[in-house]
Amino acid sequence: MSLRVAEAIAVKDLRIEVRNRSSVSTVLPFAATMLLAFGFALGPDRLLLIQIAPGLLWLAALFSSVELSHRLYQAEAAGGGLEGLLLSPADKGAVYFGKAAAAFVQLLVLFAVTLGIVIVLFGLPLGPAPGLLLLTVVLGIAGLSALGSLLGLLAVRGRTRQAALPVLVLPLVSPVIIAATRATALLTQGSATGIGGWLGLLAAFDAAFLAIGYLVFGHLLED
Amino acid sequence: MIGHVARTPAPAVARHPAAVHLSRVTRLFDGLAAVSQVSLDIAQGEAVWLRGWNGSGKTTLLRVIATAMSPTYGGGSVFGFDLQKRRTAIRGRTDLLSHETRFYNDLTAAENLRFTCSLYDLDNQRVDGALERVGLGDVGTVRVGSFSQGMRQRLALARCLMRAPALVLLDEPYAALDAEARVLVDDLLAGARTRGQTVVMASHEAPPPHLIDRELTMDGGRLVAPVEPSS
Numbered sequence: 001m002s003l004r005v006a007e008a009i010a011v012k013d014l015r016i017e018v019r020n021r022s023s024v025s026t027v028l029p030f031a032a033t034m035l036l037a038f039g040f041a042l043g044p045d046r047l048l049l050i051q052i053a054p055g056l057l058w059l060a061a062l063f064s065s066v067e068l069s070h071r072l073y074q075a076e077a078a079g080g081g082l083e084g085l086l087l088s089p090a091d092k093g094a095v096y097f098g099k100a101a102a103a104f105v106q107l108l109v110l111f112a113v114t115l116g117i118v119i120v121l122f123g124l125p126l127g128p129a130p131g132l133l134l135l136t137v138v139l140g141i142a143g144l145s146a147l148g149s150l151l152g153l154l155a156v157r158g159r160t161r162q163a164a165l166p167v168l169v170l171p172l173v174s175p176v177i178i179a180a181t182r183a184t185a186l187l188t189q190g191s192a193t194g195i196g197g198w199l200g201l202l203a204a205f206d207a208a209f210l211a212i213g214y215l216v217f218g219h220l221l222e223d
Numbered sequence: 224m225i226g227h228v229a230r231t232p233a234p235a236v237a238r239h240p241a242a243v244h245l246s247r248v249t250r251l252f253d254g255l256a257a258v259s260q261v262s263l264d265i266a267q268g269e270a271v272w273l274r275g276w277n278g279s280g281k282t283t284l285l286r287v288i289a290t291a292m293s294p295t296y297g298g299g300s301v302f303g304f305d306l307q308k309r310r311t312a313i314r315g316r317t318d319l320l321s322h323e324t325r326f327y328n329d330l331t332a333a334e335n336l337r338f339t340c341s342l343y344d345l346d347n348q349r350v351d352g353a354l355e356r357v358g359l360g361d362v363g364t365v366r367v368g369s370f371s372q373g374m375r376q377r378l379a380l381a382r383c384l385m386r387a388p389a390l391v392l393l394d395e396p397y398a399a400l401d402a403e404a405r406v407l408v409d410d411l412l413a414g415a416r417t418r419g420q421t422v423v424m425a426s427h428e429a430p431p432p433h434l435i436d437r438e439l440t441m442d443g444g445r446l447v448a449p450v451e452p453s454s
Binding site: 020 | 315317319328329330334338341342344
């Protein structure tokens with residue numbers, strides 16, 4: 001695999017995002033609105049808010065990843081860039097890793113902002129093991145990025161286009177969302193018991209998604 | 224192994240395969256044939272002008288040769304590499320210039336070319352020279368989103384010059400270009416001839432005759448009446 005290609009793809013995607021801020025300007029308001037709506041709907045019961053916050057946090061991350069996955073390939077498809085990638089002799093697996101890395105960074109930033117909103121709005125504590133919480137976030141976001149970067153391509157290449165993206169992503173990514181939510185809930189409630197199992201599950205899904213993406217990305221890119 | 228090769232030399236066709244070899248290539252879109260039963264051989268270093276009306280199948284044929292799309296039926300090779308099985312090898316030796324220039328609007332001209340360098344494992348130092356050669360040296364730090372179609376075409380020419388691929392596929396290269404830029408296309412053709420690159424150019428407009436070895440005409444997706452080079 002060519003690291004130069006992966007790096008070039010990731011830097012290119014991030015540079016484009018920094019310049020046009022399309023993901024931040026659409027995804028962040030969506031996530032913030034969702035959290036605010038739930039916050040007001042659930043009322044002032046702080047215990048309930050804290051219990052439900054991890055789920056809402058990862059739900060916001062999931063919907064953000066669906067939108068981000070689509071946007072990740074929108075610029076490519078519009079300008080013929082996708083064909084440029086197709087017609088280059090570059091390792092398509094490296095292209096996929098570059099795309100996934102760019103998605104990971106963008107989702108991580110979005111997640112950090114969303115987490116800030118949840119901490120302020122819901123009073124969610126970070127718990128006694130912030131390192132493990134950070135690991136949970138990294139593994140969860142990696143899973144969302146790995147799958148979204150693969151299926152986002154399918155959404156712009158396939159006949160069903162964008163409509164297919166949520167249908168494809170949501171069932172496949174459910175194990176990641178469940179594991180990340182459970183791990184986050186345990187850690188924010190101050191308990192690390194059983195955390196290893198959830199983190200292991202996250203790591204296993206990440207590895208599986210990345211391996212599948214590396215192997216099939218080139219085939220999806222072809223005519 | 225070396226001794227074996229010495230005793231039974233490979234046939235000439237294997238050592239010098241045609242730049243392009245197509246055998247009864249057909250490409251269907253929703254059941255309609257854009258290209259139908261096209262068989263064609265183009266020698267290495269040859270420059271071919273592919274002419275025909277809109278919808279005659281020129282662009283589709285170029286895209287099949289570039290491996291941007293697969294033939295529905297038939298097959299072929301580029302420099303001896305099978306169109307279906309050795310796409311990566313073909314892509315490394317081919318450049319397709321078309322009206323869709325495949326640049327990113329939010330990147331500058333130089334950033335776009337540097338990105339190409341990364342994909343093709345080329346030295347980034349080629350970028351400035353290529354921009355200068357097409358008259359875009361002063362706008363290398365300007366985002367491509369503000370470029371006219373003509374400037375984009377120039378930038379695509381810069382990319383082609385930078386890469387110097389063995390096979391250059393040009394789809395209506397004169398379109399959207401002013402007189403000055405059209406000279407750049409002719410320079411590209413002349414340079415390709417000097418360097419021994421193979422050129423297939425689909426165009427309504429005739430290129431300068433001395434830069435072309437052979438004319439081919441397409442009509443209704445078929446190759447008709449191949450014309451030998453004029454004296």
